[in-house]
Amino acid sequence: MNLLTVENLHARYGHAEVLHGIDFRVPAGEVTVVLGANGAGKTTILRSICQMVRTSGCIRLDGRDITGMRTDRIARLGVAHVPQGRGTFGTLTVEENLRVGGFTTSAAITDRAVEHWYDFFPRLRERRNQQAGGLSGGEQQMLAIARALVAGPRLLLLDEPSLGLAPRITQEVFRALGRISQETETTILVVEQNAHLALEIGTSAVLVDAGRVVAQRPAAGLAHDESVRRAYLGY
Numbered sequence: 121m122n123l124l125t126v127e128n129l130h131a132r133y134g135h136a137e138v139l140h141g142i143d144f145r146v147p148a149g150e151v152t153v154v155l156g157a158n159g160a161g162k163t164t165i166l167r168s169i170c171q172m173v174r175t176s177g178c179i180r181l182d183g184r185d186i187t188g189m190r191t192d193r194i195a196r197l198g199v200a201h202v203p204q205g206r207g208t209f210g211t212l213t214v215e216e217n218l219r220v221g222g223f224t225t226s227a228a229i230t231d232r233a234v235e236h237w238y239d240f241f242p243r244l245r246e247r248r249n250q251q252a253g254g255l256s257g258g259e260q261q262m263l264a265i266a267r268a269l270v271a272g273p274r275l276l277l278l279d280e281p282s283l284g285l286a287p288r289i290t291q292e293v294f295r296a297l298g299r300i301s302q303e304t305e306t307t308i309l310v311v312e313q314n315a316h317l318a319l320e321i322g323t324s325a326v327l328v329d330a331g332r333v334v335a336q337r338p339a340a341g342l343a344h345d346e347s348v349r350r351a352y353l354g355y
């Protein structure tokens with residue numbers, strides 16, 4: 121079953137169209153990876169799902185048309201977005217950041233969710249009273265992910281979680297995402313330059329080139345396909 125289906129999606133900034141009628145699907149409970157060169161339109165795909173850019177076409181979440189819906193309503197329907205650069209609040213504490221993530225639910229549910237994600241990311245519990253701006257890059261990325269999960273989303277959108285992180289830390293982030301996918305029912309759609317790591321936890325990849333989806337392929341074996349490797353994996 122697909123949690124999200126995208127049909128004939130166009131998106132534009134002002135008069136400039138950057139997505140030219142794309143189709144893809146995000147199977148429920150799986151990790152789907154979006155691959156493409158710089159400027160291909162990957163970030164715009166995530167922004168389109170949250171209706172943060174002007175779109176036309178059809179985006180369905182669990183069969184329901186969310187095209188044109190307000191961004192906050194889409195969040196309430198269970199879509200959480202971790203943008204590039206993470207979007208954590210540097211002057212708020214770790215705990216305050218996590219509580220922001222619970223804005224769509226009651227205080228009691230938020231309390232439980234925050235404790236649950238502290239168990240999952242023990243380093244965040246250790247740093248609960250510290251300002252988020254003082255955390256390392258990896259810790260900030262974990263915080264951004266945990267904050268998104270506090271709301272108990274059905275669909276988690278992640279934009280380049282490895283950006284600016286050392287390889288070892290990037291591995292840790294992807295290991296955490298793999299566990300989240302296995303241990304919860306969260307469906308993940310992730311844009312990532314580090315295709316290798318992303319394909320390890322992904323079940324399919326959406327290949328994007330110049331605002332068009334070239335193909336959606338199973339992740340297994342993709343890293344060994346020479347044409348894909350040259351065009352999308354950069355080696």
Ligand code: ATP
Pocket residue numbers: 133136138156157158159160161162163164165
């Ligand atoms: P990157 O890997 O560099 O983040 P991307 O694949 O995520 O690239 P997008 O950020 O979606 O690509 O950008 C797609 C196109 O839209 C690019 O040509 C970019 O210059 C343009 N674009 C992005 N944001 C805006 C904006 N706010 N206003 C106008 N054009 C934009």
